[in-house]
Amino acid sequence: MENFTPLSAFIGGSLIGLSAVLMMLLNGRIAGVSGIAGGLIVPFAGDWPWRLAFVLGLVAGPPVYLALGGQLPDIQFPVSSPLAMIAAGLIVGFGTRLGGGCTSGHGVCGVSRLSVRSLVATGAFMFTGFATVYVMRHVMGG
């Protein structure tokens, strides 16, 4: 537990919640990253510019934070081989679209609305996330 950082986690999470609220207040939309980014694959007329703008904002977020004097955490990739990254990315891309959301759309926005579908989806990805790390670290890697 020596890396436990509840305060920065809560502040960062609250900012994510605030951006979800602003997306609803201004644009009437759920701030789900997989839904917004995935919707760029098949661009509907007039629909893609705000989606692209959100994704570009997401990419610009960390540099803006640094420019404002923010400190970066020590970032480490325990798994970083191209093969693992490609496999994980494919599964995440397909799975989030099939399940209709990811950690933001289901885990934050949906859970806050107490949406039954989002609660079930969040339970599903938390369970398989825990199970995958258990198998990789304590069965295969043990």
Added chain:
Amino acid sequence: MQRIISSFAIGILFGIGLTIAQMVNPAKVLSFLDLAGNWDPSLAFVMGGGAGVAAIGYRLAWRRPKPMLADMFQIPTRTDIDARLIIGGGLFGIGWGIAGLCPGPALASLGLGRSEVVFFVLAMTAGFALYEVYNRVLMKSQ
């Protein structure tokens, strides 16, 4: 134009939140998912902060008849639990557990110049596209 600018700004805020919360640090995410190891519960505070702020803010936003920059609130209304929801959520969790990345942090990490995520983001985009193909094939067969 206002929608594009606001979406960009909301994306930036979201990306800053992900950075402060350390969601962009796969080691942090994986230690949250590692219940049997040196468990770090911090990320529960990210989801708690995000869902808490959204729960309050959404209710305030919904007092308005419509969003400030759009014609209507687009809120998911489905309540059925189908196989796609559970399988999709479950698949997503497996990919999340392999790499420690979900869609938002993966995109934000591009802004941090992390070359490790390039393969992940490309594969995730391919996964989004694969879903569109799958969806179309399924629609035709029905």
